[in-house]
Amino acid sequence: DVQLLESGGGLEQPGGSLRLSCEASGFIFSSFAMNWVRQAPGKGLEWVSVISASGDRTYYADSVRGRFTISRDNSRNILFLQMGNLGGDDTATYYCARGNIAGVPAAPYYWGQGALVTVSS
Amino acid sequence: QSVLTQPPSVSGAPGQRVTISCSGSSSNIAINSVYWYQQLPGTAPKLVINKNNQRPSGVPDRFSGSKTGTSASLAISGLRSEDEADYYCAAWDDDFNGLFAFGTGTKVTVL
Secondary structure (H helix, E strand, C coil): CCEEEEECCEEECCCCCEEEEEEEECCCHHHCCEEEEEECCCCCEEEEEEECCCCCCEEECCCCECCEEEEEECCCCEEEEEECCCCHHHCEEEEEEECCCCCCCCCCCEECCCEEEEECC | CCCEECCCEEEECCCCCEEEEEECCCCCCCCCCCEEEEECCCCCCEEEEECCCECCCCCCCCEEEEEECCEEEEEECCCCHHHCEEEEEEEEECCCCCEEEEECCEEEEEC
């Protein structure tokens, strides 16, 4: 079974940085594109970023471009989201989600359980 | 503000059929596939319709998707209590440099 386990969430101050990780298992990680999607408390879903299977192509939502960086380590089956210059609007549950193809764009297909990030002083 | 618009809520009695609409534009639904996600209370989203009208393995055939022009729909027939959830449509938008746009979301209530 496809399993995605996010970690690294927590409380961070405005202007700070945080790195989320997503450990993947149950499939050949290096064969699929991966996404990050977030959901603010009580709000709808917002796509954040996608990375191709090889890691050579990435896309970002306008709201995070220049502040967030998506990356992956195919040797360890881990997806990352480095988040910087955090603001209150970044408070959300962050989900990693596997696509169903190697290239991008690849829509989220399988989802992890999410990691909560809270930005507050 | 989302580029895909859904009704805030729909409701139906058990056994009935409900339909959720998703309105987009020429840069998203008209030219790209539509996806539908179900989010049960307190859980992660789950894909229920892939590429306009394909059901992933394990999704009941009570769920069906369709697309016409710049709009799409999700239909749930034989409504059951376990279908009570938030539903989101989504599509890639070619006007926004790689944006995967989610709809505004629809709460389905089983009366």
